[in-house]
Structures are given as structure tokens and as C-alpha cells.
Amino acid sequence: MRICIMGGCGHFHTALKPDIELAGVCLTGEETPGFSFLINRFGKVPVFPSYEEMLKECMPDLVVIDGLFGHHADMAVCALERGIHVYCEKPMAINEEQYKRLKNAYKASNAQIAAMLTSRYEPCFYTLYKRVRERTIGNIKLINAQKSYIFGERPQFYAHPEQYGNTFMWVGIHSVDLILWLTNSSIVDSHYFPSGKNSFGFEGLDESAVAILKLQNGVLATVTVDFLRDEDADTHGDDRIRVVGDKGILEVKDERLYLFKDGEEQELELSDAPDIFLDFIENLDDKGKRLADDEAAFLSTEAVVNITGV
Amino acid sequence: MRICIMGGCGHFHTALKPDIELAGVCLTGEETPGFSFLINRFGKVPVFPSYEEMLKECMPDLVVIDGLFGHHADMAVCALERGIHVYCEKPMAINEEQYKRLKNAYKASNAQIAAMLTSRYEPCFYTLYKRVRERTIGNIKLINAQKSYIFGERPQFYAHPEQYGNTFMWVGIHSVDLILWLTNSSIVDSHYFPSGKNSFGFEGLDESAVAILKLQNGVLATVTVDFLRDEDADTHGDDRIRVVGDKGILEVKDERLYLFKDGEEQELELSDAPDIFLDFIENLDDKGKRLADDEAAFLSTEAVVNITGV
Incomplete structure (x- = not known):
């Protein structure tokens, strides 16, 4: 599975696993301490200036969304519109307008979504x-x-x-x-x-x-x-x-x-x-098996x- | 000090001390188990059918108010109007009307009041x-x-x-x-x-x-x-x-x-x-010394x- 990471302000690290290919990262400038260290463990990863460009170029199977909390919804909508599964830091939206927009994008997409309800x-x-x-x-x-x-x-x-x-x-x-x-x-x-x-x-x-x-x-x-x-x-x-x-x-x-x-x-x-990230990606065919579903x-x-x- | 007890639904027993003369009790019919036992330890105590009569006849220094919770305010007002100190189960009133009436009676009285804030x-x-x-x-x-x-x-x-x-x-x-x-x-x-x-x-x-x-x-x-x-x-x-x-x-x-x-x-x-009841009666001359004052x-x-x- 190929993933991209958008931002590193919260629990992005729960998605870093040995068998996962990290195709790209996009920084917010306000990453948690330890972000670079963790990313570097996965070898040289292309860094993109914008997440839209990153998604267009990498077309990963899944994105890890962990930007500024007020940007989660925009980032998730961008991925869902491209049919890319979303593993999103909670809360996925910080106001009603963002929440509705995200919900609509999810309904219109075939991709699945999980929040980091650790x-x-x-x-x-x-x-x-x-x-x-x-x-x-x-x-x-x-x-x-x-x-x-x-x-x-x-x-x-x-x-x-x-x-x-x-x-x-x-x-x-x-x-x-x-x-x-x-x-x-x-x-x-x-x-x-x-x-x-x-x-x-x-x-x-x-x-x-x-x-x-x-x-x-x-x-x-x-x-x-x-x-x-x-x-x-x-x-x-x-x-x-x-x-x-x-x-x-x-x-x-x-x-x-x-x-x-x-x-x-x-x-x-x-x-x-179970491991939160593995629970998500191993049950994409049957989300009812997940502890925390869409x-x-x-x-x-x-x-x-x-x-x-x- | 001579006291009377009105009811025994709560913490009346905190007022039962060896050196206190128990002049009368008035029952509510819904006393806690143990009420009779505790009262009997203080010898034969006159039992009155109404608290108004008891107060008129006994004129105690202090009354212990522990009737049905909705009757606390009426009982306390009755005592305050006679200038008798009140040691009252909490809450002293269960609605705003009772509260105001009690507060007014207190302001018009020279007696002090304590709630059983144990x-x-x-x-x-x-x-x-x-x-x-x-x-x-x-x-x-x-x-x-x-x-x-x-x-x-x-x-x-x-x-x-x-x-x-x-x-x-x-x-x-x-x-x-x-x-x-x-x-x-x-x-x-x-x-x-x-x-x-x-x-x-x-x-x-x-x-x-x-x-x-x-x-x-x-x-x-x-x-x-x-x-x-x-x-x-x-x-x-x-x-x-x-x-x-x-x-x-x-x-x-x-x-x-x-x-x-x-x-x-x-x-x-x-x-x-300190003992809650002794703290009240030993500091009637300076209520500022009490842990819980009027x-x-x-x-x-x-x-x-x-x-x-x-």
C-alpha cells in the first residue's frame, strides 16, 4: 500500500509501519517535534509544497491527514474527491460548515475514512x-x-x-x-x-x-x-x-x-x-470489522x- | 444548653452530645432507622405532636431541624421568629420561595443558623x-x-x-x-x-x-x-x-x-x-470562627x- 502524509501536527506516526510505502509528505510548517526523525526512518521521501500537487502526482491508496486542525476537512475532501482512502486526525472538522462539506464529499466518494480515535x-x-x-x-x-x-x-x-x-x-x-x-x-x-x-x-x-x-x-x-x-x-x-x-x-x-x-x-x-491503522487498512473490504469505522x-x-x- | 429536635430524616445525630439537655422531640413519621435508639440514649424525652407546640412549651436555646427536606424552611422560620438558634439539615430550603422566606426570617431574628454541611x-x-x-x-x-x-x-x-x-x-x-x-x-x-x-x-x-x-x-x-x-x-x-x-x-x-x-x-x-455541632454552639459569640457560618x-x-x- 502506498500512502502520503499531509502534515504532522498530531498522531500521523500511528500510520508509519514497515510494510507501508511512503510516497510523499507535505509539511505544514508546524509539525510536532519528532516528525522529521520518524519520516527519515522511511528513507528519502519526496516532499511536496502543496497537498493538491502531492495527491495529483503520487496518487496514493491512502492519505494520512494531520495538518492544522482547521485544515483537516479541506485536506480530506481533496482526497475523497480523488477516491483516496483517508486516515484523518480527529476532529475531522472544526465547525458545522466544514463538517457538512466533508460528509457530502464522503457520500459522493467510494473511498473510506477513519479518524484517529486512538x-x-x-x-x-x-x-x-x-x-x-x-x-x-x-x-x-x-x-x-x-x-x-x-x-x-x-x-x-x-x-x-x-x-x-x-x-x-x-x-x-x-x-x-x-x-x-x-x-x-x-x-x-x-x-x-x-x-x-x-x-x-x-x-x-x-x-x-x-x-x-x-x-x-x-x-x-x-x-x-x-x-x-x-x-x-x-x-x-x-x-x-x-x-x-x-x-x-x-x-x-x-x-x-x-x-x-x-x-x-x-x-x-x-x-x-488491535493496531488502529492496521485495523483500518486490513478491513477495507468489511468496515464492520473495525473498532472505529467511518x-x-x-x-x-x-x-x-x-x-x-x- | 437545652435543645429540641424536629424530625430525624438526616444528620440530627450530629447534635447528640453528652452535655446537651434534650428538652423535646417532634417526630415526622419518616425518621431514619436508629432515631429511637439514639434518642433513647438520652433518657426519657418528651415527644410533641407538633413542632410549634414543642417550641412554645420548651423554649429551647437551639433547635435541630431534620424533618422532611421540604419542611426545613417552615421549621426554621418558626424557630427564628422565637429567637431560637437553628441547626438545620441541608438544604435549608428546596425552592426559591422557601429560600426567600427563610432569609427574611433570619434577617429579622437575632438567632444564628448553621446548616449540616458535614x-x-x-x-x-x-x-x-x-x-x-x-x-x-x-x-x-x-x-x-x-x-x-x-x-x-x-x-x-x-x-x-x-x-x-x-x-x-x-x-x-x-x-x-x-x-x-x-x-x-x-x-x-x-x-x-x-x-x-x-x-x-x-x-x-x-x-x-x-x-x-x-x-x-x-x-x-x-x-x-x-x-x-x-x-x-x-x-x-x-x-x-x-x-x-x-x-x-x-x-x-x-x-x-x-x-x-x-x-x-x-x-x-x-x-x-472540629466537631460540626460544637463548632456552632461554642462560637455563637463569634461566628467568624466557625468553619461553616450562617x-x-x-x-x-x-x-x-x-x-x-x-
Whole structure:
């Protein structure tokens, strides 16, 4: 399979695999540290000044889209119009207009799309999902989700909402996606507060945001996201989720999964999760086999666009 | 000091002390299990059919108000009008009309009032407060609070919102009060979802509720409350709070206090907290010495009435 990479601001590296031919890259100028190093591991790769030119010239089977967050939709539309599969950083769009344009381009294309919903592919959340489906905790009633990141070094475009979107979209989409996935339901009402501060010297950046969600099946949820994690912490993120059912509670903390049921607390063994990129490209003939399919990519993006009301 | 007790649906027992003379009790018919046992420990106490009669006859120094939650305000007004100090179960009112009437009666009275804001007097939350005031974590930015209770055996009035109020008021007031106390700020905006289910066979009872708060000083907060804790769990409640500052994070879980700062995680030693009832009656001459004064009683009640929009 031949792929091209457009930008390197997020999780592009999840697509870098030994058997994948890297036909070209196109830089945004705001690549994450480590981009060149990772690309160089794949030998001398042609670098193109524009992604349109790159696609025309390389005609890859698939593009990895990871530019400024506000450019994802334009880049994806460009690929879908050429029938090229899209592996896109989340969120795939940062406003309703972009979302609709992308959805229409997808409907008109034969190409498939996946968003980098990486949380589904972490053993702790993957095993949580399996236990929920096995009805270990009965019916879900309430979910509390947390994403807490170190801010660290971030590119300048985080200062500009038209390029960055907002922190709830960028960080909270993982929690929102897990909530939609676990409940197999949809959001019927939501409320949201961004911190509204110019944070870390980045104008227009929210250092935190909170939301409550009400789902079609009656489940309530809280989501809290922040960039306020200790710079010296052991791990980049302190991601948690508490899933309360009528027959028990499942919780993820420190990448471990705990079950509280019948007066007992136990840590559960984690299953190996599929690789997110391989799950996409190995199931192009049957997207129903994927943990996160085209529909999940759109639903999670639509949800964070709606919640944050852009 | 001579006291009377009106009802026994909640935390009346926090006022039962060896040196306090119990002059009379008035029952609601929906006392918590253990009420008679506790009262009997204080010898033969006159039982009155109505609280108005009891107050007229006994003229106590202080009344403990712990009737059906929707009756707190009426009971407190009755005492305040006679110049009798009030130690009242929270929330002190379950709607705006009750709240205003109570506030007016308080203003017209020389008596003092305290709400049973018991969380402030737990060593874990008390020490948390002290560490916040010592600026251990700098400026607070974000708070996540959880109250999770076992439903267990509950009196029948929980089925009736006009007697019970709602679950966020009854349970969430502790979290809301801690947030107001820790931040020394006020709520400028909030959103709330109750589960809206008839739960555990109690019509009109919410088994859970969630809220987000925005404070005057920019702090954001989430509050989640539920009655979904495992019936066989070790403790009645699973109360947590995560207080994120710009210089560290303090967290309470399992009645323990943890500090995350400069890449280190440590459990902090807890200070002894004052007794809630003694703190009230020993500081009647200087209410500024109390952990939870008259103002806190009103602010926390007003906050949950406003948040739940009754």
C-alpha cells in the first residue's frame, strides 16, 4: 500500500509501519517535534509544497491527514474527491460548515475514512468496552470521563481558534467518542463551558473545559479536559473514565481497569487491542470489522462540533 | 444548653452530645432507622405532636431541624421568629420561595443558623481546605467533585419532590459547598441534568444528576451525584474531589488526601477537624470562627436551588 502524509501536527506516526510505502509528505510548517526523525526512518521521501500537487502526482491508496486542525476537512475532501482512502486526525472538522462539506464529499466518494480515535485501541479502554458488551455491569446509567494533559511544547497555531478549533474538540473528543461507543447511543442534549482564558501565552486557547451530556438512552455523563497536568508527571496524560452500571462499576485509571461489583474491587486483566491503522487498512473490504469505522469518525466529530457550538 | 429536635430524616445525630439537655422531640413519621435508639440514649424525652407546640412549651436555646427536606424552611422560620438558634439539615430550603422566606426570617431574628454541611468537618476535606489556603497548589483552575451513595433503605418521602426536593440538592450540596468554600467565589453560570427516572420504585426520584459550574473567578467545575453505589460496598459513600491548581493537584478519595506536584505523588497527613455541632454552639459569640457560618448555610442552599432551577 502506498500512502502520503499531509502534515504532522498530531498522531500521523500511528500510520508509519514497515510494510507501508511512503510516497510523499507535505509539511505544514508546524509539525510536532519528532516528525522529521520518524519520516527519515522511511528513507528519502519526496516532499511536496502543496497537498493538491502531492495527491495529483503520487496518487496514493491512502492519505494520512494531520495538518492544522482547521485544515483537516479541506485536506480530506481533496482526497475523497480523488477516491483516496483517508486516515484523518480527529476532529475531522472544526465547525458545522466544514463538517457538512466533508460528509457530502464522503457520500459522493467510494473511498473510506477513519479518524484517529486512538483511545478505542488502548488495551484499558478496549477491555472496558468488551466488558460492557459482555454486560459485566448491566445497563450503563452514568459515565464520568477525564482527559488531563501536560501542555508542554505546542505549535503556534494553538493560539488561533480558526486553525486549532478548541480544547474540548481536540482533547475531549476521545472521551465523547468513548461515551458514544460504550453506550451505543446518541447525545440529545449537552452543555459546555470553556475556560475562556488565554493560556500559556497562547491567545484564544482554553486551558480547560467541562461538559455534561444527556444521551438518548437516558445515560448522563460528565466530561472534563485540561492541559493542567504537572509538567514533570510520569505520563503525558491522566486519562480516566468511570462507567456506572446497574450491576457494577468499571473504572480506568493509570491505564488499568478496575471492577467494583458485589462488594469486591478487582483489577481486570487487559486484552491486547488491535493496531488502529492496521485495523483500518486490513478491513477495507468489511468496515464492520473495525473498532472505529467511518460512522464513528463522523459521529464523534459531529458531537464535539455540536457540544462546543461552533 | 437545652435543645429540641424536629424530625430525624438526616444528620440530627450530629447534635447528640453528652452535655446537651434534650428538652423535646417532634417526630415526622419518616425518621431514619436508629432515631429511637439514639434518642433513647438520652433518657426519657418528651415527644410533641407538633413542632410549634414543642417550641412554645420548651423554649429551647437551639433547635435541630431534620424533618422532611421540604419542611426545613417552615421549621426554621418558626424557630427564628422565637429567637431560637437553628441547626438545620441541608438544604435549608428546596425552592426559591422557601429560600426567600427563610432569609427574611433570619434577617429579622437575632438567632444564628448553621446548616449540616458535614463535609467541611471531615478530616480529608478539612485538610484539603487548609492546604488550598496555604497555597500548596497555587491558584485553583478546575474542580471535579463526586458523591456516590448506596441507596439502601430510604423513607417514602423520597418519592415526592415537594417533600424530598431533588437528588442534586440533597446529595450534591456537599460538593457545591466544598467548591464555594475552596474557591471563595460564587457561581455565575451553571447547567444541570437530572436522570429523570423513577428510581428504586420511588416515583419522582433521580438516581443520578450531573452539573457544570462556572465561578466568578474563572474556575470551572463538574459535579456528579448518584445513588448507584454497590449495596455491598465497604462504605456508604464514594466521595471524591480533584482540585487542580496552577502549581499542583490535590485529590480526596477513600477519605484520604493526595498531592501531585513537581512530578511527585504523596499522601498527606490529615489534621483533626472540629466537631460540626460544637463548632456552632461554642462560637455563637463569634461566628467568624466557625468553619461553616450562617452565610455558608444560605449560600450553599441558594446555589443548589438555583442550579436545579426549582
